[in-house]
Amino acid sequence: MSTKLPPLNALKVFEVAARKLSFSQTAIELCVTQGAVSKQIKTLEEYLQLALFDRTPTGLQLTDAGKFYLPTIMEALEQIHSSTVGLQQFSAETQHLTLNISPSLSSLWMIPRLNLLNQTFPSLRLNIVSGDGAYQFHQASADVAIRCLPMSLSHQNATLLKKETLLPVIHKDLLVYTPINEPNDFFKHYLIHPTTRPQLWQQCLSSVLSSEKRERVLKSHHAFEHFFMSLEAVKQKQGIALIPEFLVADLLDDSELINPLGFKYESGYGYYFLTPSYRQQNTLIKQLYEWFDDNLEA
Structure with a gap:
């Protein structure tokens, strides 16, 4: 028997076929032809020099070799999938923003919803600082601020989130x-x-x-x-x-x-999302505004 690894595509087809016990259903799940499924199974069986399926009049059945092989292959494919997803998240470009937010909104509302934020923005890393009152953007200041301000006044670079x-x-x-x-x-x-x-x-x-x-x-x-x-x-x-x-x-x-x-x-006060004029077209900041807007109304 060869000491090289068997073909990955054939292993994937085997895993699906072993669950479905049907080459036609396997073909539907994998979006390939039934002939392609049969070919991959044949390739794997020839590689292993063992039959993995019995073709009986009542349908497809796993052989003893197939039953032995299946749990290990399922676990291995799951590990490959998990590692691949983790690597993609690790290698994704991490985006950093500084958010200056009022203390009560941060402690009572935002921190309990950080898991929800992480699900929407997995590559976002917020540096969260607190402050109150009117906010003036300047060099090296926050990228975004959220403030509770009088609604009777006009606030520069501000969009109302919630009364x-x-x-x-x-x-x-x-x-x-x-x-x-x-x-x-x-x-x-x-x-x-x-x-x-x-x-x-x-x-x-x-x-x-x-x-x-x-x-x-x-x-x-x-x-x-x-x-x-x-x-x-x-x-x-x-x-x-x-x-x-x-x-x-x-x-x-x-x-x-x-x-x-x-x-x-x-x-007569409202919660405002403030962004400096030079960052108002930033895609991530627009998406962050939409997240706050949606969830503050939820």
Whole structure:
């Protein structure tokens, strides 16, 4: 018997034919003629000097030699396939981008979706940094930025991804003895303020309260710079906070945190995708924008 390796094409045909036990079905799967299948099997059997199939009146059957050979060939072909895919991914050109993104959006939304991002962009390597407020691109700065900005202003090199809808969120345990049955009941709880928008609670409650009730003193508690910090305080039963809906939706589904009265507040802010003008035609950046646009709406 020859010590050289058998023909790879013949091994592949054998593996399919052994699974199908039909040369005609093998030909369909491999998109070749039935004659080509028969020829490859004959070539392999002559090479091995062993019959791999019995052609019986009831159909094709594996011989003892074929049954012995099949598991090893299946495993070997799978290893070749896996190694080839891995090599292709390894050798694909890796693309690097720096993304400057607001801290809460990064920690509460993007990081939990990195596996989804990796599936869409297997060769993309992001350098993720955080920041808030207006962003100015300059030399050696980020390639892309995502910011929560006032929608009333015109922002250069910016495309709106999503309007900000805020929900008042509270731990369910705080409602056991102090329920919220109407908007006025918000005043019975400590309100967690965002330091970057100190008037946010007042603006929110003004949208649902009569003018005389708007003058009531708010029970303020700790204030935090970022939404992810306020959300953690809510989890620790420190009070009630206004959190963007898409950042807290999964937690509300678990019923530990609650949006009393199902109340929503359109803040007048939005999440923007910012790109310097000289990179706006970059194919990868366009695709990354589409990924954010699709998944923020999901």
